[in-house]
Amino acid sequence: MxxxxxxxxxxxxxxxxxxxxxxxxxxxxxxxxxxxxxxxxxxxxxxxxxxxxxxxxxxxxxxxxxxxxxxxxxxxxxxxxxxxxxxxxxxxxxxxxxxxGVHYPNLPTVQDINRLEYEQGLIRLGTGEPAPELLPGSAMTRVLAELSRQTLPPLSYEEPLGSPGLRSAVSRELAKNGIQADPDSILITSGALQGLQLIAVGLLPRGSTILLEKPSYLYSIHAFQSAGVKFSGLPMDEQGLQMDGLAREARRSKAAMLYSIPSFHNPTGVLMNAKRRQELMEVTGQLGLPILEDGAYQELWLDTPPPPPLKALDREGRVLHLGTLSKAASPGLRIGWIVGPEPVVRRLADIKMQTDYGASSLSQLAAARWLEGGYHEEHLQHLRARLRKRRDAVLDLLQRHFTGLAAWNVPAGGFYIWLSLDKPVPLRTLFRTAHKAGLLLNTGDLYDRGDNRHLRLSYVYASPAELELGLPLLAGLIRKLQQPGV
Amino acid sequence: MxxxxxxxxxxxxxxxxxxxxxxxxxxxxxxxxxxxxxxxxxxxxxxxxxxxxxxxxxxxxxxxxxxxxxxxxxxxxxxxxxxxxxxxxxxxxxxxxxxxGVHYPNLPTVQDINRLEYEQGLIRLGTGEPAPELLPGSAMTRVLAELSRQTLPPLSYEEPLGSPGLRSAVSRELAKNGIQADPDSILITSGALQGLQLIAVGLLPRGSTILLEKPSYLYSIHAFQSAGVKFSGLPMDEQGLQMDGLAREARRSKAAMLYSIPSFHNPTGVLMNAKRRQELMEVTGQLGLPILEDGAYQELWLDTPPPPPLKALDREGRVLHLGTLSKAASPGLRIGWIVGPEPVVRRLADIKMQTDYGASSLSQLAAARWLEGGYHEEHLQHLRARLRKRRDAVLDLLQRHFTGLAAWNVPAGGFYIWLSLDKPVPLRTLFRTAHKAGLLLNTGDLYDRGDNRHLRLSYVYASPAELELGLPLLAGLIRKLQQPGV
The missing domain is CATH 1.10.10.10 (Winged helix-like DNA-binding domain superfamily/Winged helix DNA-binding domain)
Incomplete structure (x- = not known):
């Protein structure tokens, strides 16, 4: 042996x-x-x-x-x-x-999460992707069968902006949300994350600053920091990014751009209301400040559709809008898009050609068929019903096990509940303790380095049975860590 | 109107x-x-x-x-x-x-080429991808049909290193070339170009130098320069990279790495022979110099198989080896791989997760089936026969139209013939004149900034009829530009 x-x-x-x-x-x-x-x-x-x-x-x-x-x-x-x-x-x-190397490694916790997500048997309480059973396996099988009946699948490279068929389909999808963008204004990316990466290295000089909500998903990745871009976080309330102080901070930091997730914010789940969106457009318009709008969760509303995206309010070409198929339909297809002024998407397309020479033609073909064939709309309706149930079940569990321990929001869409603990806990310790107990957590410090009292909970990955097991277990671990002398 | x-x-x-x-x-x-x-x-x-x-x-x-x-x-x-x-x-x-932005734009000529490749009616004399009719359309359709009969296509993210199934399949492919690499040593990339990009930002500090053949494909892209890495070009002969002066230059420039395309070099078509490969491994071994081996064309031999790749001679984990499905099977799948020591591929996988969160799961699934189902081997045999014919036809045309005007090599594999003009010509002018005449060229200055007398010809893209039309036309344009007083 x-x-x-x-x-x-x-x-x-x-x-x-x-x-x-x-x-x-x-x-x-x-x-x-x-x-x-x-x-x-x-x-x-x-x-x-x-x-x-x-x-x-x-x-x-x-x-x-x-x-x-x-x-x-x-x-x-x-x-x-x-x-x-x-x-x-x-x-x-x-x-x-x-x-x-020039590029930063992932945060240690993110490295742990990326590795542990493939460890069997862990209950993943914060994962930002739908469980496999929520993904449209059989519908995508029908798409593949349709494609296999075509005489020739696309085996060559596509145009720098992406396949014309997919860009047309995305253009029609965007119109449903009030965004008028013709295919020349759309760049297909290998997921929305690549869109962020291209913008980081393609539009911003080293040393520039971007404003963003704090906490934010953007703190958990290194696309911008590796390109030498600094962050200046702004506070949020229940209507989204707060307006007070935005202009002052933009001027002080000579901000080059503002990044926002107005619909079902990651990690807080907050939905920016219509009035706040209007204000944001006005304030940044006066500043001449470009906006990077992350629309990843826009279509994942659960109760009523959200207000139109910022890009729909944009008359100056000041907003870059990111979208993706990863959240609702298929993370694995790696298909996202950037909508913006033509000179901007062409610049980003040029870098994309240097980075990976375009997104998978096969994925682009499947995505176009997925959108054009009506599969997407149909899937979204089923998915919303199932996510509503899951959200409500998690809210129930929180009521039962976290009352007196934490507060939380009731998300109107997206994937996340932002759990605010009444008392601080050492989050790295909580992460490790939870891992030993079979739980994988997304702790608040991923989204705000100084945080010590939040957790991003997701109702889309762990099964209802796992959530029923995992959430009370988590409550117990938190209580233990909060005991005096621990 | x-x-x-x-x-x-x-x-x-x-x-x-x-x-x-x-x-x-x-x-x-x-x-x-x-x-x-x-x-x-x-x-x-x-x-x-x-x-x-x-x-x-x-x-x-x-x-x-x-x-x-x-x-x-x-x-x-x-x-x-x-x-x-x-x-x-x-x-x-x-x-x-x-x-x-931090990232350099493509060279103007490369931008022109990327755009003009989608202009109808141009004869593309230098394109480095097989013509659509050489790609295995009907075989890939069979693969898609196989996949659509599976109950659930992979819609989720894959592991950071790539899907285990594809890594196993690649491991078996590599073994055919004498490379022993288990799946933990293999990172799946979105094409080999992304592999270069990851290495540029993941392993090399700003200001470091890499040695490479001159001319080289690497001069035509900006992955390394955008990461602040410098190039030091070394001369080649008919057996590949010359050994004289390599050690001296490596010491002088404190080189961090050597990049080489030993099999069917891009753009010269040169095949490094077995003796030279051995020497290269010895010299760089004494220097402790890591090698980045680009094996994109390794399997595309036309007459006899090339000597084993450098990675097959590597006993120290000193060689990173890049491979791809883009050259033989499908550029559009965007599937490549990096083989290297585990800590290195893990570091690169971590950056890949930050860049695009992995290659398309659908492409990975199709690629694994493509390799495992024997489709690849079968396709390669057909492809070699067809490329042999095309190469011979182009050599005939060169004999007829370029004798007395240029010299060229007879490539034993790969895609390219390196045309050496007897007299220099202004290459940007030739590019523009050729474009007006309906020809798209890959001029030598793309691969060596100072070059003014070479063209990369490809026998894999333009049709035989187009080549018969285009090559004499090109010869005429060159003659005209070389006339005194022009």
Whole structure:
């Protein structure tokens, strides 16, 4: 058994998949991975260490050795059949490279979440994507069948702005929300996140500032910060971004742009009302301040449709509007769009061509058929009914288990409930404690670095049964952490 | 007629699609676009100018006015039915934004090419993608039909490294070329270009230098330069990158990495032989210099398989290997991969999650089925036979029309013939003259800024009939430009 493990590890090292200096997973992680007890792992590691292939470092765990065993030592391999353990020169360790690139790594919590989302058995209480059973699997199967009856699927590149068919379909969708945009004003992106990335590197010089709601989804990603763009967060109330102080802060910070999620804000679920939208357009109009409107949740209303998007109020081409199919229909298609003045979308298309040479033609074709064939509208109606039920069930659970512990909003759409704890808790500790208890959380500090009393809850991912199990469990963990002396 | 045109233009301006300060297309371009004569366009523009919506600038063509007509002027609109021409404040012009982003725009010639590739009727003599009729349309239709018979297509996000099914399939493909890489060492990218982009921003600090062949495809894109990375080009011969001076230049420039396309180099078509590959691994091994191997054309051999890729010779995890389905199977799927040490691909996956949250799940599913179902291998065999024919036909045409005018190589695979003109020509002029004559060219300056005597010819895009028409025409244009006094 220990020989199997040491062979596995030697393969990793001799093939270079684990380069010199790479830190090995902790022993308990290796035990879990191989399904063996600690002594087996210790024996295997001891063999590698004796060969000079790995080395312990004070405070640094076990790492692949920088200068590895000489050839003559390889004969003492625990498996005499192995002849591939020749010496490895102390060539380029990748450690420095991995740490030196221009682009920031994700926040540690985001890295944890991205990894843990693929760990089986965790109850995901904050995930911002619909559960697979809410996605339109059978309808998309019908779309694929339609496509397979076409004689030739699109295997070539599409135009820089995206396929004309999909841009026309998106143009018609936008018109339903009051946005008049012809296909030349629309850039198809590989998801709305890529839209943010393109704007970050394509329109803003290093050192510029964008205003945004605080908290905001934008704090949880590094698209703008990696491009050297600074954030200035503005307070929100129940009608959305507050107007007081916006103009002053815009002037003080010489803001280059304002980012807002007016409909069903991520993470707070807040819906900006019509009056506030009008005010926002007026105030920013006087400032000549461009707006980046994130419309990802616009169509996911549950009770009544939201007021028209900011882009529908825009007569100057001052608003860039982001949309996506990821939230309602299919995250995996990776199809989003940017609507804006033609010179702007052309500039962004040029960068997109340098970044990935366009979104998947197959995804674009499926998305166009999805919209044009009426599948999307039909799916949205079913989805809204199901999300309403889920939202109400979670609100019930909160009433039962979080009264006296937290306050929350009643979202009129989108995916999220913003849970405001009555007393602060150490959020990283809560995250880790919850993980040990089988819960995966999106803590408030992801959306506002200084936060210590919020959680983003989602009613769209965990199943009703999981929510019924998970939410009381969460309440208990929070109570425990809030006890004096903990 | 002129009223229709002025209404169209007013729509563009009043909706903000054409923002203040945007330059209008030249009059002859508008004539072409609307299919009218110049006087109609002049009348329409005159009306807009009278309304203060556009203004001429000395040397700057016609632009959308920065401060637009006052409301009372709008009543004199040429179409009295229009009431939407209210005044536009001199708000954020986007001009500065479009010019200020961190990411460089494409080279002017590349921008021209990206745009002109969608212009009908041009003969594309240098395009680096197979003609639609060489792509496996009917086989991909069978793949889609297979997928539509599955009960649930993947609509959710995939793991950060990409779908496990596709990574396993890629791992088996790589093994055929002698590369042992298990799925944990493979990152699926949205095309190989995205792989370059991720490496540029993820592994290299600003100011670092990479060595590369000169000329190189890499000079034609801005992934690395936009990340502040410098290039140091090394000379090639018929066996590939020359070894003399490599070590010296690596030390002098403190090179962080070497980029190479050893198999069927883009743009020269050169195949690095086995001995040179061995030498390259040895020299760079002594330097501890990581290698970025672009294997895009590896499988597109025409006569005999090339020597194993550099990654197959790598025992230290010193080589990152890029592969793609774009060259042989489908550019539009946007599926590529990076093979490398696990900490490196994990770092790059983390940035990919911040960039576009993964490649299209639908594309990944189709790609996995494409590889696993044996479609790829079968397609490659057909494709090689057809490319061989096309290559030989182009070599014949060159013999007939370019003897005494240029020299060229006989490529053993890939897409390209590197045409070396006996005398220099002004390449931008040649590009423009050729465009007027209906030819789209990839000139040598795209791949080596200082070049003035090369063209990248491709035998994979233009049809045999187009090549027979286009190549003699090109020879004539070159002769004319080389005449003394031109």
């Amino acid at each position: 220990h020989r199997q493990i040491s062979n596995y590890l030697m393969d990793k090292i001799s093939s270079g998949a684990w380069p010199p200096g790479m830190r090995l997973a902790p022993q308990r992680e290796l035990c879990r991975q191989f399904g063996v007890n600690r002594s087996t792992v210790v024996t295997a590691l001891g063999q590698l260490s004796a060969l000079g292939l790995i080395e312990g470092r004070r405070g640094g765990g076990t790492r692949v050795a920088e200068v590895q065993a000489a050839a003559d030592e390889a004969v003492s391999s625990p498996d005499p059949a192995r002849t591939d353990l020749l010496p490895v020169p102390s060539a380029g360790s990748w450690n420095a490279y991995v740490e030196e | 002129h009223r229709q045109i002025s209404n169209y233009l007013m729509d563009k301006i009043s909706s903000g699609a054409w923002p203040p300060g945007m330059r209008l297309a030249p009059q002859r371009e508008l004539c072409r676009q609307f299919g009218v004569n110049r006087s109609t366009v002049v009348t329409a523009l005159g009306q807009l100018s009278a309304l203060g919506l556009i203004e001429g600038r000395r040397g700057g063509g016609t632009r959308v006015a920065e401060v637009q007509a006052a409301a009372d002027e709008a009543v004199s609109s040429p179409d009295p039915a229009r009431t939407d021409l209210l005044p536009v404040p001199s708000a954020g012009s986007w001009n500065a934004y479009v010019e200020e």
